[in-house]
Amino acid sequence: MNNTAAQQLLLRKNRNNNKIKLRRQKYKENTKKREEEDERLNIILFYADDWTMKVLGKLDPHQIVKTPNIDEMADNGMIFTNNCVTTSVCWVSRSTLCTGTYSNIHKHTLPFSDATFETTNWNKTLYPKMKNNYDTNLYKNGYYTGLFGKWHKLEIGDEIQEAFHEQKVYYGKHWEERDGQQRHVTDLNRDDSIEFLDKWNDRRRQEQHKTHNKNQQPFFLTVSFFATHARDGGGKGWEFYQPHNNTRTRMYPDGSKDIPLPKTATEQHFKQLPPFLANYGNEGRMRWRNRYEPKDYQKNIKDMYAMATEVDDAVGTIIQHIKNLQVYNNTVLIFTTDNGNMHGEHGLAEKWYPFEESIRVPLVIQDPRMPTHRHGTTSDAWTLNVDLAPTILGAANIEPASFMQGLLSNIEMKKKVHWRTDWFYEFNLGQNSNASDHPWPNYIDASFALITDHWKYVIWPQHDGYEQLFHRSMDPYEEWDLLNKLLRNQTRPSSSSSSNNTSDSDGDNSVMNIQTTEKIYQQMKIRFAILKQEAQGGNLI
DSSP states (O other), rough: OOOOHHHHHHHHHHHHHHHHHHHHHHHHHHHHHHHHHHHHEEEEEESSSSSOHHHHHHHHGTTTTTTTHHHHHHHHSSEETEEEEEEHHHHHHHHHHHSSSSSSHHHHOSTTTTTHHHHHHGGGGSSSSOOOOOSSSHHTTTTTTEEEESSSSSOOOEEEEHOOEEEEEOOOSSSEETTEEEEEHHHHHHHHHHHHHHHHHHHHHHHHHHOOOOOOOOEEEEEEETTSSSSOOOTTTTTOOOHHHHHHHHHHHHSSOOOOOOOOSSSSHTTSSTTSSSSSSSSHHHHHHHSSSSHHHHHHHHHHHHHHHHHHHHHHHHHHHHHHOGGGGEEEEEEEESSEEESSGGOOOESSSSHHHHHHOOOOOOTTTGGGTTTEEEEEEOOEEEEHHHHHHTTTOOOOTTTSSOOOOOOOOSOOOOOOOOEEEEEEESTTTTOOOSSSSSSSOOOEEEEEESSEEEETTTTTTTTEETTTTOOOOOOOOOHHHTEEEEEEOOTTTTOOSOOOTTTTOGGGGGOOOOOOOOHHHHHHHHHHHHHHTOOOO
8 A cells, every 4th residue: 555545544544533533422412411401302203004114215125215204314313124013913013002012912903992991001001091190101201292193993082082182083094184175194194293293382482481491391292194004995996095196296107117026926926825825815815916916016006105205205394393393302203114014925915914024114213312323223133013112111211011011122222232032923813812713714814923033933823723934034035935845745734733742731732722822932932943953954944
């Protein structure tokens, strides 16, 4: 290396060191300022619907979908690339958000029911009741709370009236009438949130005028989008996704670059599914036929992408508003969604099943406490939607309830914490833990899965415990069920028919006869260890 090159390298190194020093100094100053002023963090949860990983600009492998504001959140914070939901369906996932528990605990397995309010100590959840009860989480700690958009109980009952200072509920359609005009629900999400923030700001100024105390009452705002959920109820030719026409024609016009079909969106991949899924009466296949057959794919996927961009526009407007209110630097911003969605993968549509596109969802956190050297980074740790409630409560400096099953994420990223290495997925809309009363066999089947860094083991309990085994790291698209290779011409054993020394305390060797979720999880671990060893010993990977 000549002298000039060496000098340039040294200069760049010094510049980088200076940048790091400035970032650290700024972080220390901001932390000290908050401690001195005893400021509590505001929190905004942007909670979208049916939004899989690839429908985010930063994670789109084809760089077609446009979400610049959420991408900027990731640049100023962290994106979690292994974030998953424990049950992939709207109302169950939203109850998990509220309670920090799996569906087998909160029991909200059917939409529009009051099960969550009856089985969970609601005053210890993320959204506690407030009126006449001062021993509750957010209210006790002085948070001004609001929710606008989707909530799986359209009638405004006591539980939602008492959980929020301000709330408006709407979903199921992409356009709603308000004040005699047709309004897009994403625009309502935006405008109602702005109105909430203005009301909070007025309260803050009045309180400061009365008490001369500059410390603000913090707010917790949930912006609960219906987009990008399809409008259900129709068949061929139905307008499943209804963005503004100008968004569609401006950002994703007909005749523009085609959005590539997913790798597994083929007839061959559909036929490789278990026989009870590879049938044309399966709901996932019927919805694929209506939305994502090749001749319909471009229209519907571009409509859906346009709705995603409109959500991003709303996110950007709300963020700009908190900047105008001068509270941006004291506000935690979170973007995530209730479940993923299949857009033709495996020849299917929608969620429900334990495939990657269904269970993995975006999670972006921008937190003013996060050291600046971590801005724009990614985490591949297993984060789950059961973690959201304890993490949000932790950001509000509130102790999560003891019944919450999620982990308290260290948003500040100051130190490493013990984290999970595997997790349990359940899709069971019955009340029995073993899914024996799941109501939709052969329509939307029950499933359990054990998922690790490299493996996924699946049981379909209503089909004699039919099993699947995938090597996730070597087969990221889940094209090759290793049990098909392992068994070849043998009769395919199931978890209920295999004699593998996985008996429970009563001597029953059927995983599906076990009555508690924890036992099912533990028995699946034992069975998985046996199958993994056989797959590795058979040189199948």
